[in-house]
Amino acid sequence: MHSWRRNLILSFALVTTACGGDVSIPQSRGVAITEVLAGDATGFARAAGPHEFVFPRDHGVHSDFRTEWWYFTGHVQDESRREYGFQLTFFRSALAPPSKLEAAGDSAWRANDVWMAHLAIGDFNGGEFVSRERFARGALELAGASATHLDVWLEDWQATALRPDDPSSPVRLVASEDGVALDLVLQPLRAPLLQGDEGLSQKGSRPGNASYYYSVTRWQTEGTLGLAGETLAVDGTAWLDREWSSSALESGQVGWDWFSLQLDDGSDLMLYLMRRADGSIDPTSSGSWLSPSGQVHRLDSSEFAVLPTSTWMSPGGVEYPSAWQLEVSALDLELEVAPQLADQELRGTFRYWEGGVRAVGTRGGQPVAGRGFVELTGYEDRPPAVPDR
């Protein structure tokens, strides 16, 4: 469940009604993730019922929904076995329902979608983490995505399926800016995992407050990374998260913690915890476990527990948890999870922590280890709670 990402997009889309339109002198950048302004989902499709997932079609864009993203993360190592983490994300946010746009005008610049992309690379041995952010409008082919297969781009950053008709096509990721670059080819090793209830991921208690969500949990990765003037040949594994939705979060939610782990016994785990203002975990929090043989185990909030065991203070004064104890009772799984690097915070328009982690523990008594990514949002001081819609 990646409603946090949806919130991300919603915040930055900032649709307001006319009565609030006073533009002020710029304040500090950085919008609280969970600040969702009165967004109107009318005119957009809602994730209300089951969806028939077809691939490669569903790798493509779903324009009738308000927000959507393609989230690639991965761990790679170079020839000297130095380890790196990477993230390449494309976010789409629609400004108005497609019908409204037709009434607007005939300029080629008319765009309904605003696109944002993030690129981040962590050098775990060297202790460096760098990130880049871009914006573009979905017009004039500056940014966009195909409707039929996985092909998404923002200017010269792109994630493209090399064989458009093949649902398990390899995907090429290319992005570079200002000294940070990646050029990777990803080969999918598993079929898409439908999250939630056959891909319908409920975010809150009300129907319609949901998204369609799937992941491709393992990819064979090969290519190059560019960092600090050097180009390195690397290989490793990657994870893709895909989600699209239209409606807002529930009130009282302040942020989330999301975990994706690839274990050396061939299984993959995804957990997400929605945190509430009062400190509790929302019961809609959930997760999935994909067994080595491809069986899907859905996990609801009562079936797992996550305990932060350490904290880290970012240069901006935000305190994040920095190590966790994971317990999935249903699977007899216990893991100690720790970041590869303390500072993997992205400090652009949005402030969140997304970084590579190591996991060590046991499953069914057998030792097990792995790597993955953790995303932490909503840890700035006292962000205002989401208004009820």
Add this chain to the structure above:
Amino acid sequence: MARLLRRTGIRYLRRHPWQFVLAVGGVALGVAVAVSVALATASATRAFVLTNEALTGTATHQIVAGSEGLPDELYRQLRVEVGVRAAAPVVEGFVALAANPARSVRLLGIDPLAEGSIRNQFGADPATRDFPLGELLSESGAVLAAAGDERFALGQSVPVLVDGRQVQLHVVGAVRGAEDSGLGDVLLADIATAQEVLGVTGRLSRIDLRLDGVDEDDLVRRVQGILPATARLVAAQARADTTVQMTRAFELNLQAMSLLAMLCGLFLIYNTMTFSVVQRREQFGALRALGVTRAEILRLVLAEATLIGAVGTVLGVAGGIGLGNGLVRLVTRTINDLYFVVTVRELALPPLTIVTGVVLGMGGTLLAALIPAAEATRVSARLALTRSVLEERALRTSPRLAAVGVGGVAAGFALARWSGGGLAGAFAGLLLIVLGAALMAPVAVRLVAVLAAPLGRLAGAPGLMAARAMTAGLSRTAVAVAALAIAVAVIVGVGVMVTSFRMTLVNWLGHTLQADLYVSPVSPRGQAATLPLDPAQLAAVRAAPGVQRTRSIRAVSLETEGGATQLLVVEHDEPDRQAYRLRGDDPDIAWQSFADGAVLVSEPYAERRGVAAGDVVTLPTPSGARVFAVAGVFYSYASDRGAVMMTRGVYDLWWDDPGISGLSVYLDSPESAQAVAEFTRNALRPALVSVISNRELREQSLRVFDRTFLITGVLRTLVTMVAFAGVLGAILALQLERAREHGMLRATGFTPAQLWQTVLWQSSLIGIAAAILALPLGWLLAWVMIHVINKRSFGWTLQMTVPAEVLWQALLVAVGAALIAGIYPAARIARTPPAIVLRED
């Protein structure tokens, strides 16, 4: 300096308050005029620069093209192929308020997502929570306006006019602090909205870039590599500079005139100080006898001058600021009329200008006081002083002075005409001419005295006295004459110049405006417009009853090396030969050449770029730069920027632009004008067009002209006031000096009436002497202004016309001013009984 010495000076000033007031007034007025003009022009320039900076942001370069603009695609190429990170597209234009079409507002279309790299001064960070990004991008007609602008209140829907279309704008947000950053008259919109509102979908006005850092040269090269043929990559600063340059000549002319006012003020100082020195000659003599050194006398006089200068300068600067507030409106209006759109909200007060005003005021005062101060030191302590020695010296030196004066005038004239001098040389030459003429004043006075000798027979004793008195008080009379002469000369000169200009303009309008009706789109000023009509509508107008035929004109702007160039495209046929007068002897050959595909250039263009018949010009076309032969130069007073003219045939060869900017309609008979105008307006619906008659267009043009020269008129009046004060002071001084003589005259039997006559006769003689000097000087000034200054400033050839009224008026003003200035002294003189006068020492 001894305290008591200083006290003598101050007490003297206090006992003669009128002298003090006049002198201070003269300085104050002079400084006020100079400062106000400097402030007005500085404010206009600053407002432009500020707005420009806000619009340009941190951009180092801009990609610009002519009125056609750049294709959308270019931006994508820049971003995706060349990889320029700091690039922002701009669509810019003007819209007129439907409620008040005379007012136009700039519409700036930007991509908020690309803006962060270039502009942050909008006070609007798209990423903050208050920015109405969604509405701006998705609604058509959505704009942000300056907070507090009542015309565009938050939430309102405002109709505007562009190119004859009416469009609705919706104000979805307000930008605070917009005025301070020069964006007071700017509407912000998404680039898509701007394209749709302005009717330029598919085109961008320009792309702002920041190309810096280590890769700068490489980036510049790569950007230039993908530019279409009509586009150019220019340095942002250079572009701004070029635009500001446009008003340089206009501003310089204003400033020169204001300095003339200053000059008259300084004459006043000279006058006053001289008088005070002369009056106190005995006192100075006594002081010198008591052992006061020359240096101390000098310092005393200069200290008095400093006091006058200080008070006058302070008043002048304050007055200049007040005057500037009024003047800036006039200046801004003219700049808007003639050059570019700029809004000045308040008077800028750059410290440098104020300081310059102070320096001018104080420095000028001290300079003017130097000669009288030096004269004061030359007062000897000799126990018996004879005035006649002084006057004799004046008489002796007057021929020499006149010789120097003539030399000065000749030198000034030569300097002005010297082509290498530019505008500065021309103004310097003018100054020399004026000063040279001033030196000839003593000779003029003597001339008048000689001519007035028969006055004794005509006017009796008073007349005789008046005539003799001219030469008796030569040193003082000459100064009064000089001051008045300069002022009257300025009146004459400027009057002739303006009249000549207007006459030339009227003639030009007469033969250029041949059609009966002129059709153009209702569009905001400052915009290259296209008449929104399709071939069917055009055919309908052509076939309308009463219409003999129509001709179209296309006006576009091209981006060339020297900045923007206007291109006029005409349908060439016979009437052109009458409508446009060509320079040179063989117009037929030129016209033939024009018909064959060469271009004509307007006179300002030719002057500015040094182009003449037989040369070539290079113009950027969509398929690359093309060279066009120049067939000739045509006279045009439409603008001082200059234009290139070509036939429609040639234009269609190289440009793919079927639009027209205006239509001239020729009628069978003028009576059908009303009906045809109505018909045309209907035929071109729903577009909003303006159809005006020949006469209306002419009147409109002259109105703009008259508005422009309103400033000149105002300045002229101010100069006159200063000069009048000078003459008043001089004549007053003259008369009071001879108070003793007058007292004696009364004692020996002169009636008050006769004294009146004496004073008034003398005043009128002064006026006549001034007129004798002023008329030729004024003519000379006009000549230099018309043939040198105007030509060098703007490039126009003006026909010099010297209307008799100007001369008569000048004569009247000269004698009248002198007479009026003589009234108060005459009254004072006539009133004092003889005894008192004699008792004085």
Add this chain to the structure above:
Amino acid sequence: MVRVQGLGKSYVEAGAEHVILADVDGEIAAGEFVALVGRSGSGKSTLLNLIAGIDRPDLGEIWVGGSRIDTLSERERTLFRRARVGFVFQFFNLIATLTVAENLQLPLELVGRTRGDADGIVAGLLEEIGLADRGAAFPDRLSGGEQQRVAIARALVHDPDLIIADEPTGNLDLETGEQVLGMLGRMVRERGRTMLMATHSREVAARADRRWRIVEGRLQDEQG
């Protein structure tokens, strides 16, 4: 006190040279009162100007109080005059924009005497000339005689070595003139100063110790 030797002075007008003084020799001892007599235009004023250091001779030497002044620069002569000479003019020549007291203070200020010091001297002098209550008045409020009395006080206020007077009674009626002359003579003698007075009145000249007569540019020393 004063010595002139071989003085010559001429001026040029309309191309011709006119000789005013030629080969003038004379001496005035300290404390003497010498009257300078001669017709109008005889050169009296010129000689006075030369001795006062206002003008420079074309020929000859001038010694005043032991200093030779004809070789001094204009500025030096002015400063010399400031400290060592006092003037009484025919037309009073008081500074119209200064009060009576200020007129008296002026010479003191010129020689650098401080305020407090000066006030006392001025007050004393005003008393001496009988105008103690008129100190704050402006000269144009005074009669001719009173003005001349102030002029006398002014000439003496800074204690100069030499008093030069140019027809001091020329602008006064007989009676007032007598008064003024008496006062002038008395005050000068009391102070033991030297005085050179130009006059065309025989009566006035009679009061002097000696007379210098200028005839056609030459000086004749007369006794009695």
